[in-house]
Amino acid sequence: MPLLNSVYRQREAGKPLVTLDDYRAAGGYQALPKVLAEMDPDDLQYEFMRSGLRGRGGAGFPMGKKASFLPKDSQRPKYVVCNADESEPGTFKDREIMEFNPFQLLEGITLAGYAIGAVRGYIYIRGEYEHQARVLDRAVAEARAAGLLGTGLFKSTFDFDITVYRGAGAYICGEETALLESLEGKRGQPRLKPPFPAVAGLYHSPTLINNVETLAALPPIVEKGADWYAGLGTEKSPGTKIFCVSGHVMRPGNYEIVLGETTLRELIFVHAGGLRPGRRVKAVWVGGSSVPPLGEQHLDTPLDYEALAAAGTMLGSGGCIVMDDSGSVVRTTLRLVTFYRHESCGKCSPCREGTSWMEKLLQRIVDGQAGPDDLEMLKALFGRISGRTLCPLAEGAVGPVRTALELFPDDWADALENGVPVPEPMLPVSS
Amino acid sequence: MTADQIREYLEPRRHEFADPRSLVLPALKFAQTGRGYLTREDMEAVAEATGYSASYVESVATFYDRVYTEPVGTRVVSVCVSMSCQLRGADQVWEALCDKEGVDHHHGGTSADGRITVQEAQCLGYCDRAACIQVDAEETQGPHTPDSARALVDELRAAPDPDEYWR
Amino acid sequence: MADYARVDLDAENQVTFELNGRQVSAPAGTMLVDACYAHGVEVPIFCYEPRIGPPVGACRMCLVEVEGMRGLQTACSTPVRPDMVVRTDSPAAKDGQEGVLEILLMNHPLDCPVCDKGGECPLQDRSFKFGGGKSRFFEGKRHFPKPLELSSRIALDQERCISCFRCVRFSQEVAQDGQLTMQERGVQSQITTFSGDAYEDRFTGNIIDVCPVGALTSIPYRFVARPWDITNTPSVCGLCPVGCNTELTLRDGDVKRVTGRPDPNYEVEEGWLCDVGRWGFDGDGGITRLTRAIVRDANGERHTDLTDAVAAATVALRGASKPVGVLLGATATVEEAAIALELAGGALAGARVARLGIPAAPLAALRATPRAQLDEIERADLVAVVGGDPGLAQPITELRMRKAVLRNGARLVTIGSRPGTLADVATHVHAAPGALTAAVAELAAQIGATGRPVVLWDEAELAAEPAAAEALAEAVSANGATRQIELGADVNGAGLRALGIPATGLLEALEAGELGALLTVRADPRSAPGRVAWEAALEGDVPVVALATHADRTTDAATVVIPVQSLLEQEGTLVSMTGRAQRVRRGAEGPAGAAPGWEVLIALGHHLGAPPAYRTASAALAAAGGRYAGIEGLTYDAMGVGGVELPRPAADHLAADAGPARAAGSDGLALVATRDVYGGREASRAPALAAFHAPAAATVSPATAAALDVTDADTVTLTSPYGAASLPVRIVDGLSDDAVFVTLGTADAAAEALMPPDRGPVRVGVSVEARR
Ligand SMILES: Cc1cc2nc3c(=O)[nH]c(=O)nc-3n(C[C@H](O)[C@H](O)[C@H](O)COP(=O)(O)O)c2cc1C
Ligand code: SF4
Ligand code: SF4
Numbered sequence A: 001m002p003l004l005n006s007v008y009r010q011r012e013a014g015k016p017l018v019t020l021d022d023y024r025a026a027g028g029y030q031a032l033p034k035v036l037a038e039m040d041p042d043d044l045q046y047e048f049m050r051s052g053l054r055g056r057g058g059a060g061f062p063m064g065k066k067a068s069f070l071p072k073d074s075q076r077p078k079y080v081v082c083n084a085d086e087s088e089p090g091t092f093k094d095r096e097i098m099e100f101n102p103f104q105l106l107e108g109i110t111l112a113g114y115a116i117g118a119v120r121g122y123i124y125i126r127g128e129y130e131h132q133a134r135v136l137d138r139a140v141a142e143a144r145a146a147g148l149l150g151t152g153l154f155k156s157t158f159d160f161d162i163t164v165y166r167g168a169g170a171y172i173c174g175e176e177t178a179l180l181e182s183l184e185g186k187r188g189q190p191r192l193k194p195p196f197p198a199v200a201g202l203y204h205s206p207t208l209i210n211n212v213e214t215l216a217a218l219p220p221i222v223e224k225g226a227d228w229y230a231g232l233g234t235e236k237s238p239g240t241k242i243f244c245v246s247g248h249v250m251r252p253g254n255y256e257i258v259l260g261e262t263t264l265r266e267l268i269f270v271h272a273g274g275l276r277p278g279r280r281v282k283a284v285w286v287g288g289s290s291v292p293p294l295g296e297q298h299l300d301t302p303l304d305y306e307a308l309a310a311a312g313t314m315l316g317s318g319g320c321i322v323m324d325d326s327g328s329v330v331r332t333t334l335r336l337v338t339f340y341r342h343e344s345c346g347k348c349s350p351c352r353e354g355t356s357w358m359e360k361l362l363q364r365i366v367d368g369q370a371g372p373d374d375l376e377m378l379k380a381l382f383g384r385i386s387g388r389t390l391c392p393l394a395e396g397a398v399g400p401v402r403t404a405l406e407l408f409p410d411d412w413a414d415a416l417e418n419g420v421p422v423p424e425p426m427l428p429v430s431s
Numbered sequence B: 001m002t003a004d005q006i007r008e009y010l011e012p013r014r015h016e017f018a019d020p021r022s023l024v025l026p027a028l029k030f031a032q033t034g035r036g037y038l039t040r041e042d043m044e045a046v047a048e049a050t051g052y053s054a055s056y057v058e059s060v061a062t063f064y065d066r067v068y069t070e071p072v073g074t075r076v077v078s079v080c081v082s083m084s085c086q087l088r089g090a091d092q093v094w095e096a097l098c099d100k101e102g103v104d105h106h107h108g109g110t111s112a113d114g115r116i117t118v119q120e121a122q123c124l125g126y127c128d129r130a131a132c133i134q135v136d137a138e139e140t141q142g143p144h145t146p147d148s149a150r151a152l153v154d155e156l157r158a159a160p161d162p163d164e165y166w167r
Numbered sequence C: 001m002a003d004y005a006r007v008d009l010d011a012e013n014q015v016t017f018e019l020n021g022r023q024v025s026a027p028a029g030t031m032l033v034d035a036c037y038a039h040g041v042e043v044p045i046f047c048y049e050p051r052i053g054p055p056v057g058a059c060r061m062c063l064v065e066v067e068g069m070r071g072l073q074t075a076c077s078t079p080v081r082p083d084m085v086v087r088t089d090s091p092a093a094k095d096g097q098e099g100v101l102e103i104l105l106m107n108h109p110l111d112c113p114v115c116d117k118g119g120e121c122p123l124q125d126r127s128f129k130f131g132g133g134k135s136r137f138f139e140g141k142r143h144f145p146k147p148l149e150l151s152s153r154i155a156l157d158q159e160r161c162i163s164c165f166r167c168v169r170f171s172q173e174v175a176q177d178g179q180l181t182m183q184e185r186g187v188q189s190q191i192t193t194f195s196g197d198a199y200e201d202r203f204t205g206n207i208i209d210v211c212p213v214g215a216l217t218s219i220p221y222r223f224v225a226r227p228w229d230i231t232n233t234p235s236v237c238g239l240c241p242v243g244c245n246t247e248l249t250l251r252d253g254d255v256k257r258v259t260g261r262p263d264p265n266y267e268v269e270e271g272w273l274c275d276v277g278r279w280g281f282d283g284d285g286g287i288t289r290l291t292r293a294i295v296r297d298a299n300g301e302r303h304t305d306l307t308d309a310v311a312a313a314t315v316a317l318r319g320a321s322k323p324v325g326v327l328l329g330a331t332a333t334v335e336e337a338a339i340a341l342e343l344a345g346g347a348l349a350g351a352r353v354a355r356l357g358i359p360a361a362p363l364a365a366l367r368a369t370p371r372a373q374l375d376e377i378e379r380a381d382l383v384a385v386v387g388g389d390p391g392l393a394q395p396i397t398e399l400r401m402r403k404a405v406l407r408n409g410a411r412l413v414t415i416g417s418r419p420g421t422l423a424d425v426a427t428h429v430h431a432a433p434g435a436l437t438a439a440v441a442e443l444a445a446q447i448g449a450t451g452r453p454v455v456l457w458d459e460a461e462l463a464a465e466p467a468a469a470e471a472l473a474e475a476v477s478a479n480g481a482t483r484q485i486e487l488g489a490d491v492n493g494a495g496l497r498a499l500g501i502p503a504t505g506l507l508e509a510l511e512a513g514e515l516g517a518l519l520t521v522r523a524d525p526r527s528a529p530g531r532v533a534w535e536a537a538l539e540g541d542v543p544v545v546a547l548a549t550h551a552d553r554t555t556d557a558a559t560v561v562i563p564v565q566s567l568l569e570q571e572g573t574l575v576s577m578t579g580r581a582q583r584v585r586r587g588a589e590g591p592a593g594a595a596p597g598w599e600v601l602i603a604l605g606h607h608l609g610a611p612p613a614y615r616t617a618s619a620a621l622a623a624a625g626g627r628y629a630g631i632e633g634l635t636y637d638a639m640g641v642g643g644v645e646l647p648r649p650a651a652d653h654l655a656a657d658a659g660p661a662r663a664a665g666s667d668g669l670a671l672v673a674t675r676d677v678y679g680g681r682e683a684s685r686a687p688a689l690a691a692f693h694a695p696a697a698a699t700v701s702p703a704t705a706a707a708l709d710v711t712d713a714d715t716v717t718l719t720s721p722y723g724a725a726s727l728p729v730r731i732v733d734g735l736s737d738d739a740v741f742v743t744l745g746t747a748d749a750a751a752e753a754l755m756p757p758d759r760g761p762v763r764v765g766v767s768v769e770a771r772r
C-alpha cells in the first residue's frame, strides 16, 4: 500500500525501484536538473537548512547547518561521504534504501555534492552488505551511463562522481572520523576532533558526512520544497523517520513514520504487530543498542528527538529493539556489552579496557557467580569510562547498562541471586 | 594472489582516490578472493602492489573482522548473535551449528573436513529476519532455527566450491 | 623532559590564561600540557610525545578541567586560548586522572619487582603521584605470550603494554621503517611486526626509550641492573661526527647501557640515537681491547705497566735525531690535541703535528658560509643533501630530514652517486662521481627560488671535488637565508681543525725521511685511507709510540703501545660536524692498565722535561681555550650539559692544508667510499649489533655488473694507483654506473688500501678473482 507522506520512494511506490527507469517513473531525477538549472549552491544549502532535516545516523545534527560549516574559501577539493556503515545493532533501514531505492541515494548525494561544491562522493558501505554494495555498483554504473554522474551533469559545469567503498567488518567505522580513516586505507580508529571533518575530513579536505537516510531525503525536499518537509512532524523534529523494529514483535520490519505523530506504543503494537499473546513489553531500545532502554511505562512517548530525550533516551538510529517479559534484561545487557567490547577499536584506554571489564563483570553476574560488590564495581566503572573516551562508542556501552540497572532492579537482584538462565527464544513467526 | 593480479584489479580504481593508501583495503579484500583468506605471501603481494609495508598491510587487515589472516573453511557461516537475533534464538542456532561442525562453542572454528567455518557475527543488519545467518558475503538469510541452520550447512557442504571467495 | 615540548615563554604572541588560579602565559598554539609543564605543573601523560608527532589522544591520561568546556579535556590536544581557565588539580580533574590510571592498571601485570623498567617507569611513577591507590579491578587479566623477542636487541612484553602507540608511531612516522604496527583490535590490540618477523632496522632502540612502561626493554640490558644500583651520567656519542647527546647508565664501574637523554639536545639528536650509538658500547671492552702496555725493543716484546711504558716512550721520542711526528686520530679529544700541540712547542720542539683526516683547504670557503644546527632542518622548505649517504655515515641526520618531509612538507633532494637511505622520501638527482659541480649549479638555481633552504654536504665528496665545493659555497652565500650543515667524515675532525691542525704534511715529511719518531694518539695510519703509503713510510726504523684503546695494525707494529681509556671512560671534548663543542664524560672505569689519553700526554711532558702547567683535562681545555682562536674561551662550564657552538672558521682557516693536486685519472671505475657506521669496526666489535654484521663488499649497479660480467657470487680484485683489495661483489639498484662503492672503517680496511691519504678522487681497475 502506498504510504502517505513518505519521503522514501520505494515505500511510496510500494515496490523496489532498482532500475533507473523504475526510479524515474516514480518521480526520480527531477530534483537534480531543476537544481542545476535554477539554483546556486548557497541557495540549495539554505533550502536544506530550512527543511530542518536532521541527521539520521544517530546524533540528529541539522544537515543543512553541517553543510554550511564547510569553508567556502578552501583551495582543496571537497567531498561528500555517505555513511552506509549501518552496524548499530537493531538498525536496518539504510539497507532497505540502498537495496530497493539506490538511485534516490545517488541523487541525494549528488545534490549534497552540488550544495557544497564537492568533486566526488563516497558511499562507505559495511562489508557485510556486499549484496547492497553490488546493487549500488550497478546503479552507479547506470547513472554514469545516463550522464547522471560524470562531467558536466545536465549540461552544467558541475562534475561529480560517486565511488562505492566497502568496509570489512568493523562497527567503529560508522563513527565519522573512523570511517574517514578507514576510507583512507588505515585502521578505522577515530581521530581527535577538532579539526572536524567539515574543515579537514577525507584526505584533509573539507568533507560533508551524512547518513544514507539523511542524504536520500534530499531529492523529495528539493522537489516538494523545504516547507513541505518542515511542515511534517514537529517544529524541532521535522520530517519522517524510518524505525526498524525487531526483537519480540510479531511483524519486525522498517516503518516510516512522521516524527512526533506516532507513539512508541503505536509503533510496536499497530505497525509491528504487537507481541506474542500474553506477553508484556519489558524493555525497548528505541534508537539502536547504544541508547538507554525504556520500560513499559514509557510506551506512550511520542517518537521524536525531544520527547525521547525527555524520556531519558535518544532517537539514535531508529533501531527499535523490543524485548518482552519472557527473559531477563541482564542477559541482553551482557550481549550488548559484548558487542561494544568486540567493536572497541582499542585506541583509547577507558573504552578498550573498560568495555572488556564490564563484560567480565556482567558475565559473572549472568553466571550467578557475582556478589553485590560486583554491581558496585560495575557502577564505579561507568564513571571511569563515561566522558573520558575519544569517541562516543564507549558512551554507547555505558548508557544502556546504567539505565538498565536503574529501570530493572528486580532483574539484577534476581541475577545476583540465581544467575540468568538462557530463556526460550521467540521462534520465527511465519508471516 | 600475485602483486600483478592485485595491481591489475586496482588500476581502474586508482583515479578515484586522492591518496593511494585508500587502495589497501580493496586490495586486501580482492587478494582474499583467491583462497578465502590471506597468507603471508598474499599480504606481501598487497604490500608490493600498493607500496605500503607488509606490516602496515597486516595491521589494516587484522583490524577488520571480515579480512582473514588465518585459514578458514571453504564456506564461512556467520551467525549473528547480537541482541535482536539473540531474542529470536541466535544462541540456539549457534549451539546447534557448533555441535554439528564439532567446533569450539566459545570461538567457533572450522570443521575437521575444512569445509565449514562457523563464526559469531555482530548485528548483520537483518534483525527483521532474526535469527539470521550470512554465508560468505552472500545476502544474509533468516529467520533460522537450529534445524534450518543445520540443513543450510548440509546444503553448503554438498554445493560445489565457489570460484571466488568474497567474504 | 622529552615527554613535553619545549615552550618559549619569551616568544612573541603569548596567550595569557589561568592555571590553577594563577595567571600564566604561553605562546599561541602551545598545547596545554606543555604550557603547564613550563609553569611547573605536571599533567601526567602517556601517549603524548611531541617528538614523535601531533597528539593522538589515545591514553586519556592528561584529563584536566577547562571552564566552559563540557566534561574533562585532554590537555595534550587542547591548545592554550586567551583567558581560558584551567584546573589540573580540581577534584574532577584528579578523579579523571585517577580513573584512567586505574583503567590502565586493570590489565597490567603489576610485576614491577621483576620488570626492567621498575624504578624508572612512568606508569609506576605516575601511579604513585596521580593514582588513587590500588586498582579495584584485579582478577583475570589479559594474557599474551611473554616475553617475545621483537629483535635480537629488544624484548617485548605485550602484557605490560598500555597501547600508547608511541613505539608504533616512532616506527611509522619517525624512523619510517614501516615495520612496527598495532595489530588486531580493541582489547586484543598488540604491537608487532609483519607476521612476527624480527624488528631489524637502524633506529629501533628508540622505542625502548619512548615506551612509558616496561613493555619494550633492551635484551642486552635484561636483568643487568636495577634502578637503585645504577647511576646515570650525560655524555656524547663518539662514534660519528654528529655528536648525539647520550646518557650512560653505570654500574660497578662499567657502562651497562646507553640511552637517549631524558632532556634531549634539540639542536643535535633530539633525544634519538641510532642503534650503533645505543649498543655499540657493548664491544668497547671486547677481546681486542688493550689492557696492558707493550714495549718492543731489541729484547723482543714485553707487556708492562704504564710507568714503564711512558718511560720507554720517552726514550723513543727523545732519542730521535730528527723532529718527531705527532699524528692525531679522528677520536683524539680536543684536550689531547691541545696537549700534543703544547708538547710540540716545548718538550718535542720542532715536532710536526697532523690529524688523520681530510685536508681542509678545499672546503675552507664552504665552511665559512652560514652554518646551521640540525634543528634548522625542520624549519627548512628545501633540504638538499650533496654527496654522501648520511643515513649510514651520520645516521641521526636522517631522522631530522624525514621529519622535515613528513611533518613539515619540506622538499628533500639528494644529489650524488647513490640515493642512499633516504630514497623513499627524497627526489634523487643523479650525479656521477666527479660530476658534482654541474649538479651543484642546478641546485644553486633552486636555492635561489625557495625561502629557507638547508644544504647538507658531504665532507669527503666535496673535498674530492674542490670546484663543486667552491660553487656550493657561492650558492649558499648568495641567498642570505640558506644554511649549510657539514656531513663530516671524522668524529672530532672539527675539533682538531679548530686547533689549526692540518691533515697534510706529516706523511710527506715521513716519506722524505725528515722525521725521527712518530707518536700516534688514537690514530691507526696503517688502517686509514692511504694506508699503503703509511706502511711504506713506516717501513724503516722510525720508532712509533702509539696511544690507543684497541689493538690495531699500528699498535701491532709500534715500539711502545700505551693503552688509553676510551671515550666512555675518560673526560674530553669533541667538536661535532656542526661545530658544537660537547663533553664526553667518564662513565666506565676501563681496564686497570689504561689511563686517560690526556694524562698519558701530560706524563710524557713531565718525562720529557717540559711539563705542562695543568694536571687535569678541564685545566688543559681551559688553557687551550686561552690560546687557540678556534675554541676561544672554551671551558667545561661554558659547555654545560648541552655543549656550545664554536665560531665558524674563517675562509682562510687552514688554507694551506691541501694534498697534492691530483686528477683521478680516467681509467677504470670511480671509487666511492662511504663511512658506514653500521658496518664499521666499532659496530663489528659489539655482539649486540650482530644483526648488522655483514662482510665488506664491492658494490656496483646492475649495469656495471653486467659490463664487468660479474654476479654477486664473484669476488673481484680492485686495483688503484695506491693499492689493491679483493672484495666480494654486491649488486644494488640505483647506483651510479661505472663506479664501485666500498665501505670505510671495516675491520679489514680493504677500501682504505685503495685510497690516497687525502681520500680521493680515485679510480680503480676491476678484475674477477674467483667465482664462488
Ligand atoms: C560508534 C559510532 C558508530 C556510528 N555508526 C554509524 C553508522 O553506522 N551509520 C551512520 O550513519 N552514522 C553512524 N554514526 C554517527 C556518525 O558518526 C555521524 O554522526 C553520522 O554519520 C552523521 O550523519 P548524519 O548527520 O546524517 O546522521 C556512528 C557514531 C558512532 C559514535
Ligand atoms: S571510545 Fe572506544 S571506539 Fe572510540 S576511540 Fe576509544 S577505544 Fe576506540
Ligand atoms: S609497547 Fe610501550 S610504547 Fe609501544 S604501545 Fe605499548 S606501552 Fe606504548
Ligand code: FES
Pocket: A089, A090, A091, B080, B081, B082, B083, B084, B085, B086, B122, B123, B124, B125, B126, B127, B128, B130, B132
Ligand atoms: S541483531 Fe542479528 S541482524 Fe541485527
Ligand code: FES
Pocket: C044, C045, C046, C047, C048, C056, C057, C058, C059, C060, C061, C062, C074, C075, C076, C077
Ligand atoms: S597524553 Fe593526552 S591523551 Fe594521552
